Amino acid sequence: MTAVLSIVSAQAVEGTPAKDSFQFTAKLDIGNGERSCTAALVESQWLVTAASCFADNPTQGFKVAAGAPKLPTIATIGRTDLTRNTGSVMKVVELVPRADRDLVMAKLEKPVTGIAPVNLGFNAPSQGEDVFVSGYGRTKDEWVPNSLHYAKFSVGDTKDGSVNLTGKSDNAVVCEGDTGGPAFREADGRYELVGVNSRSWMGGCLGHEDETRKGALDTRTDDIAGWIQSVSSRDLLxxxxxxxxxxxxxxxxxxxxxxxxxxxxxxxxxxxxxxxxxxxxxxxxxxxxxxxxxxxxxxxxxxxxxxxxxxxxxxxxxxxxxxxxxxxxxxxxxxxxxxxxxxxxxxxxxxxxxxxxxxxxxxxxxxxxxxxxxxxxxxxxxxxxxxxxxxxxxxxxxxxxxxxxxxxxxxxxxxxxxxxxxxxxxxxxxxxxxxxxxxxxxxxxxxxxxxxxxxxxxxxxxxxxxxxxxxxxxxxxxxxxxxxxxxxxxxxxxxxxxxxxxxxxxxxxxxxxxxxx
The missing domain is CATH 2.120.10 (Neuraminidase)
Incomplete structure (x- = not known):
């Protein structure tokens, strides 16, 4: 599998334009257009995303230093339609990486208001379970889409720190720009985060027309939900x-x-x-x-x-x-x-x-x-x-x-x-x-x-x-x-x-x- 990273800005998972209820999905512009990724708001001042978005060479690993990001990073939160002037746009000022997997916490310069964070799921995804995946990556025919997209995926093998996903339809693919985007379940009328996009075959994405494989590998969050909470709540009071x-x-x-x-x-x-x-x-x-x-x-x-x-x-x-x-x-x-x-x-x-x-x-x-x-x-x-x-x-x-x-x-x-x-x-x-x-x-x-x-x-x-x-x-x-x-x-x-x-x-x-x- 190749790293899902792009040097262009992007929209989401190839799929359906997203609902406003997925406003917790954030778009990341890293290095003034050098890279584009997706993230999820887990607390009013904290995002969770893939560490490989910030790595010097994502194809060589996901290690990233704690502290301020090397490249200037701007997050757009609560704007599922990028042509509208809604939500919040602010700087990412600090990174807190998780050493054992492709995941990093990203602190915003100040809390966002009016946008409900995604809930953290504490139960492991089960094989065959349906989850949503949302992102701001390219689609099969748009290099820089103007709206957040989402698609349904089915959970495959779950291992320590990772979970395999397979699209429920032909156009359900994780594309470039979707790295770090959330995978989440719907439970009792609420959305629970179960993972973030890490790698994908990208079959059918624009620029990858010859690839037929469409599976994706996500970094699990359910087994480290307590750690995510402890990081995101440290400045709460x-x-x-x-x-x-x-x-x-x-x-x-x-x-x-x-x-x-x-x-x-x-x-x-x-x-x-x-x-x-x-x-x-x-x-x-x-x-x-x-x-x-x-x-x-x-x-x-x-x-x-x-x-x-x-x-x-x-x-x-x-x-x-x-x-x-x-x-x-x-x-x-x-x-x-x-x-x-x-x-x-x-x-x-x-x-x-x-x-x-x-x-x-x-x-x-x-x-x-x-x-x-x-x-x-x-x-x-x-x-x-x-x-x-x-x-x-x-x-x-x-x-x-x-x-x-x-x-x-x-x-x-x-x-x-x-x-x-x-x-x-x-x-x-x-x-x-x-x-x-x-x-x-x-x-x-x-x-x-x-x-x-x-x-x-x-x-x-x-x-x-x-x-x-x-x-x-x-x-x-x-x-x-x-x-x-x-x-x-x-x-x-x-x-x-x-x-x-x-x-x-x-x-x-x-x-x-x-x-x-």
């Missing part, structure tokens, strides 16, 4: 100014609930200016990069400026998490589901002007041993605390008063549900004004018996502006990682905070992972 994060809540919002045991939790953020953002939990184990994608749910100036208290929990039988929000006007509402597409199934639990305007802090957790859904613990302005069980079904009608007013809980700054003691129910974690953080096993705030110390009086957690508890360390782990947004622009988390992880009464959690700062 650094793009935001965390000083202005007003509310943070963690939960399993995105993806198939059946995959919750294989990935880490998502994080919802409501910003001071009304913007609402969802960070998707990663599917790999690198503790430095717990999130793999960012989704903008609401823009600046939205109604989220009026959110006074936010918590995440399980409020339905779907297996996904939602949000409960106390608004400035006293309204209490629940979104039974939140994902990258937005907020779903809002239910009003209390109308504007209700007594809920006096709810100062709220948190959701499985505090009732037999509850099918999460309960809601509320700390009121007068210092009293209440619990409402099975919130998703019964609204906020089943109240159990935990403490009376003036019991000292006015000094609580933050509350969270945490799986601290390993019991059958969640525990309540409270961070106090004096820097102390304590856990009440099972959420029992009646009296001091069983109260466990996480941080001592005067501890530097007095500078913790926002805290959320979740699973940010290992896929499917317990909800006892504590993520802290500090009163600066810093962001960090403490993994696996349990009684055994507190070394002495004078120290707090150990093993802090710095995410931003």
């Amino acid at each position: 650094k793009r935001s100014n965390w000083k202005y994060a007003k509310h943070i809540a963690s939960g399993y919002f995105t993806g198939d609930p059946a995959s919750n045991s294989k990935r880490r939790m998502d994080m919802f953020v409501a910003w001071e200016d009304g913007e609402a953002t969802l960070f998707k939990g990663a599917d790999h184990d690198d503790p430095k990069y717990p999130f793999s994608a960012e989704y903008k749910l609401e823009s600046k100036g939205s109604y989220w400026k009026n959110a006074e208290a936010v918590t995440a929990g399980r409020y339905s039988d779907t297996g996904t998490d939602g949000l409960t929000v106390r608004w400035a006007n006293g309204k209490l509402s629940t979104y039974t589901h939140v994902d990258e597409k937005g907020f779903h199934e809002e239910k009003t639990l209390a109308e504007p002007g209700s007594w809920w305007s006096h709810a100062r802090l709220i948190t959701s957790g499985r505090f009732s041993a037999n509850a099918l859904r999460d309960d809601l613990i509320v700390l009121w302005e007068d210092g009293s605390t209440s619990m409402y069980t099975d919130t998703g079904v019964n609204g906020v009608k089943k109240e159990t008063q935990l403490t009376l007013k003036d019991d000292g809980f006015k000094n609580a700054v933050q509350i969270n549900a945490i799986e601290y003691t390993g019991g059958k129910t969640a525990d309540l974690m409270i961070r106090w004004k004096d820097g102390q953080t304590q856990v009440f096993p099972g959420g029992d705030t009646k009296g001091d018996h069983g109260r466990l110390q996480v941080t001592p009086v005067g501890y530097h957690w007095t500078h913790a502006a926002q805290i959320t508890v979740g699973n940010f360390t290992k896929p499917g782990g317990p909800l006892n990682d504590i993520l802290v947004r500090w009163d600066t622009t810093d962001l960090s988390y403490y993994p696996n905070v349990t009684p055994n992880a507190i070394p002495s009464k004078d120290r707090g959690p150990v093993g802090e992972v710095q995410l931003v700062g």
Whole structure:
């Protein structure tokens, strides 16, 4: 097989003009027209493509140095019709090669907006499976086509790092200029990347009329999807100014609930200016990069400026998490589901002007041993605390008063549900004004018996502006990682905070992972 590289610009796989839904396919101009390749957007600032596109001599191998590309490289993303002025055009500023195969990550000078990246597939392509291949290479009769093309291929032999593809029709061929283009499956209405074009016989492509062989060899991505995530997400959190994060809540919002045991939790953020953002939990184990994608749910100036208290929990039988929000006007509402597409199934639990305007802090957790859904613990302005069980079904009608007013809980700054003691129910974690953080096993705030110390009086957690508890360390782990947004622009988390992880009464959690700062 010969390397699929061209010294001309190009369009796609010989096939059908592509749909706008394939906008994640990017065109690469390398060296001001010296070479042309195709790539796929896997994160708003990162492309994946073939390393051979950047190699000094692609016929001799795919090795390429990490860092800025030797030749100036321009990426066009979101423009399936090259005659239109749509999408984004920007420089590639960094290459991160994968040493064991023809694949490289390419960083854009800034994130693109309005274009959904292709999803990463974690399942190996199976023999006989149908996949799409898209690209900007030449066709059988066009040297420089003006539109992205795609075709269906059938998966053949799958080996370590590579997979053979055969066109499903006579005009399904990977041509010059298609190198690095994505091969992807359609699964449940979403597209999942399974490989990138590496080599092809190019039978039937313009300039290769005498060649009859049409097979192609793709570099697999499913078995290194975690590595792709860890590279593409390394600057994800650094793009935001965390000083202005007003509310943070963690939960399993995105993806198939059946995959919750294989990935880490998502994080919802409501910003001071009304913007609402969802960070998707990663599917790999690198503790430095717990999130793999960012989704903008609401823009600046939205109604989220009026959110006074936010918590995440399980409020339905779907297996996904939602949000409960106390608004400035006293309204209490629940979104039974939140994902990258937005907020779903809002239910009003209390109308504007209700007594809920006096709810100062709220948190959701499985505090009732037999509850099918999460309960809601509320700390009121007068210092009293209440619990409402099975919130998703019964609204906020089943109240159990935990403490009376003036019991000292006015000094609580933050509350969270945490799986601290390993019991059958969640525990309540409270961070106090004096820097102390304590856990009440099972959420029992009646009296001091069983109260466990996480941080001592005067501890530097007095500078913790926002805290959320979740699973940010290992896929499917317990909800006892504590993520802290500090009163600066810093962001960090403490993994696996349990009684055994507190070394002495004078120290707090150990093993802090710095995410931003």
